[in-house]
Amino acid sequence: EIVLTQSPGTLSLSPGESATLSCRASQDVDSRYLAWYQHKPGQAPSLLLYSASLRAAGTPDRFSGGGSGTGFTLTISRLEPEDFALYYCQHFGSSFTFGPGTRVDVK
Amino acid sequence: QFQLQESGPGLVKPSETLALICRVSGYSISAGFYWGWVRQAPGKGLEWIGSTHRDGSTLYNPSLKSRVTISVDTSKNELSLNLALVTAADTAVYYCTSDSSVRWFFYWGQGLLVTVSS
Numbered sequence: 089e090i091v092l093t094q095s096p097g098t099l100s101l102s103p104g105e106s107a108t109l110s111c112r113a114s115q116d117v118d119s120r121y122l123a124w125y126q127h128k129p130g131q132a133p134s135l136l137l138y139s140a141s142l143r144a145a146g147t148p149d150r151f152s153g154g155g156s157g158t159g160f161t162l163t164i165s166r167l168e169p170e171d172f173a174l175y176y177c178q179h180f181g182s183s184f185t186f187g188p189g190t191r192v193d194v195k
Numbered sequence: 196q197f198q199l200q201e202s203g204p205g206l207v208k209p210s211e212t213l214a215l216i217c218r219v220s221g222y223s224i225s226a227g228f229y230w231g232w233v234r235q236a237p238g239k240g241l242e243w244i245g246s247t248h249r250d251g252s253t254l255y256n257p258s259l260k261s262r263v264t265i266s267v268d269t270s271k272n273e274l275s276l277n278l279a280l281v282t283a284a285d286t287a288v289y290y291c292t293s294d295s296s297v298r299w300f301f302y303w304g305q306g307l308l309v310t311v312s313s
Binding site: 089120121123125127131132133134135138144145176178180182183184185186187188189 | 233240241242243246254255256257290294296297298299300301303304305306
């Protein structure tokens with residue numbers, strides 16, 4: 089079973105700054121099966137990126153993703169106030185696995 | 196407009212079966228898509244429970260497989276979740292999910308908090 093780890097656990101930044109979130113897999117994964125979600129308190133999670141780098145409908149272009157093999161990144165180029173939230177990576181193999189999440193909060 | 200709405204008891208006793216329904220509007224389950232459940236325990240991350248397709252194929256989280264049943268009722272346009280022998284560890288917000296791809300979840304319900312307590 090593939091295990092996903094995310095780092096850092098918490099990222100404290102100011103609006104306008106850039107954020108780089110990391111997701112590492114315990115073994116090589118196909119990037120076509122890697123997704124990222126945003127989750128805000130009291131709301132349902134929201135799919136941001138799929139196939140590691142493709143933006144889901146409604147995802148602003150300040151969100152970008154990349155990576156391959158065991159290492160993937162989510163970059164937010166200029167943090168807006170609504171971007172402060174929890175972010176999860178997710179992989180689908182024979183089952184679904186979520187990473188533990190990275191919290192982006194206001195510095 | 197595609198919408199998912201979870202319903203069911205907010206309180207379930209230990210050792211009983213948690214039974215939730217997800218009503219789908221704006222789309223016919225019989226037309227396709229993949230349907231699933233994800234939960235989040237208090238203070239924890241997201242945990243996939245299982246997924247199904249109208250053709251009856253199912254995938255379950257190996258850690259929950261022995262206790263979970265997920266199915267679709269195309270006549271009612273509903274998805275159901277049954278989780279047997281619940282304990283306090285099953286206390287969570289339960290989300291109904293869907294996507295045209297089996298690989299991720301674009302559509303989410305608002306979530307339903309279920310507490311397991313006597």
